[in-house]
């Protein structure tokens with residue numbers, strides 16, 4: 001590896017932000033221990049983004065805490081660095097020991113977003129590893145994928161040997177153990193994959209037979225699960241430079257468009273004592289100036305007040321900011337906001353009218369929006385509001401309701417502060433029907449309709465002073481929807497898009513719509529085939545994954561949505577979604 005290091009150090013002096021490629025972060029575990037097997041976590045985005053990913057931090061910690069295994073990291077390099085690698089004939093290396101990716105036992109890709117698919121190929125290309133599992137012989141590492149996109153792994157299934165559907169804490173270790181033992185016995189890769197199939201959550205695309213089910217991996221003892229008490233401290237500023245404390249998994253709200261809310265069921269909470277203990281250890285080991293309480297709906301955490309009672313004095317004494325992202329309006333409490341030194345509040349009503357919020361089961365009422373007056377009273381002057389356009393049954397009246405909410409908040413601010421000056425920033429995404437949600441069968445509105453709706457809203461908001469408007473690109477929304485509900489035929493589309501220059505698709509300035517449309521066409525497909533409405537009895541590419549939540553429940557929820565009827569929060573009692581068969585829900 002010394003020869004690689006010399007070349008690497010030469011390159012570092014010639015690229016932007018060389019700290020992205022150096023490794024050696026504070027809290028890096030000992031890499032000199034003997035290894036029965038090793039895994040390089042590959043994150044298909046830049047260092048600054050990857051270092052903010054909690055999933056990677058957790059799994060990195062889990063594997064490095066095992067006496068037999070070691071985990072290293074590699075992030076997608078920026079293009080200047082990639083060019084230099086090619087010029088120097090240098091393969092992609094891990095951050096820790098500067099080992100070529102192709103020499104690891106396992107490469108574990110974390111895929112959290114559909115627009116990262118081409119970056120997987122970009123990294124494999126730089127690592128000098130063939131894209132397709134079928135083209136990789138015994139000399140190559142075993143390629144594993146996991147992360148939120150494993151809800152529907154079919155678009156990238158041909159690239160991987162193993163895909164972990166669900167949570168990786170136990171599954172990754174079990175898989176690594178099987179691989180290490182099998183390699184020691186000298187058995188072939190195909191025999192190893194046969195053995196790996198028995199691990200909960202392990203999907204082996206090459207060995208999968210029609211009609212077989214893969215049960216999602218669930219971490220059942222969430223309270224005592226390992227957690228990175230000594231997180232890595234990024235070499236350069238990361239997107240989230242803070243101690244991130246995961247309070248619970250899953251979500252009790254049941255918003256009908258939300259994939260994470262259904263996928264991460266059953267709902268499992270950590271006790272306030274354990275959360276506080278972990279938070280303090282992270283701050284003390286890494287010196288972070290901010291602690292973030294993180295979950296899908298932090299304000300709903302059962303022991304939030306108890307946790308605040310412990311952490312607020314601690315954070316004040318340590319001069320650490322306690323940040324509270326993803327609050328729900330219905331759970332907003334001004335004393336929570338008081339202790340968060342944020343300049344702006346963030347809320348997500350998602351839809352502009354009560355009617356449409358009932359359709360999507362976003363249990364926020366107009367009266368609850370009035371709660372925000374308390375925040376204005378204690379000094380907040382700006383608010384970010386998140387909405388979605390193109391939701392099922394949406395009309396222009398619902399869109400006009402977004403402008404009405406802005407006017408209402410302006411009025412509340414004036415009442416409390418006796419002055420104008422509230423800044424509102426409205427951000428609108430486009431609805432994407434995602435697998436494993438009650439709306440997984442819905443169509444996505446056409447691109448023309450997206451643009452019309454965006455223009456209509458922009459016109460309405462322009463008439464209100466102090467409101468800024470931003471929206472997600474129509475083209476990226478269509479592509480995301482097409483890939484989210486994709487099938488095996490899309491592996492070739494992704495490869496073709498990469499050949500045509502697509503990579504870093506999540507970056508607006510890099511996004512190449514033409515490459516993607518051509519890639520679909522070259523493969524004899526259209527995005528429209530994937531964004532269309534699906535019939536309730538139609539076979540769906542992800543049907544083989546047993547997520548606990550039954551199809552019957554999702555269909556019932558969709559019908560309730562059409563009837564504009566809401567479903568109660570799981571904290572008020574179990575709604576019978578089916579997830580209990582995979583583990584205990586700690587909220588019901």
Ligand code: SF4
Pocket residue numbers: 252265266267570571573574575576577578579580585587588
């Ligand atoms: S419906 Fe019941 S099993 Fe499903 S997430 Fe809610 S409480 Fe848990």
